[in-house]
Amino acid sequence: MKNYPLNNTKFHLDDHIQNKKNKFNQDTSLEEVAQEFESLFVFQMLKNARNAKLSDGIFSNKGTETYQSLLDQEYSKTISQGQNFGIAEALVRQFSKGKVVK
Numbered sequence: 773m774k775n776y777p778l779n780n781t782k783f784h785l786d787d788h789i790q791n792k793k794n795k796f797n798q799d800t801s802l803e804e805v806a807q808e809f810e811s812l813f814v815f816q817m818l819k820n821a822r823n824a825k826l827s828d829g830i831f832s833n834k835g836t837e838t839y840q841s842l843l844d845q846e847y848s849k850t851i852s853q854g855q856n857f858g859i860a861e862a863l864v865r866q867f868s869k870g871k872v873v874k
Contacts, residue, residue: 802868806860807852813859815848 822840829836852860 802864803860806863806867809863810857810859811849811852814852814857815845818844818848 819841822844
């Protein structure tokens with residue numbers, strides 16, 4: 773049997789995937805997760821505000837609704853980073869009891 777490089781290579785895909793998961797869990801901080809939750813909360817507020825409209829716009833259709841939803845997601849991220857709603861701080865306080873928070 774010929775000595776092919778692939779025959780000598782050991783594939784450790786499971787180890788590689790597990791290492792990625794551990795790195796993700798270590799790098800993801802409570803503050804980041806709380807900030808993402810706050811962003812999701814703001815997105816739901818924007819979504820419900822848009823659903824409460826009294827009439828449709830002139831150019832309103834399924835396509836504009838899809839892109840408006842994507843735009844609202846970006847708006848919610850920007851708003852939650854720029855404004856202090858207090859949700860993220862409350863979550864950090866609640867879930868970091870007894871732990872040292874940076």
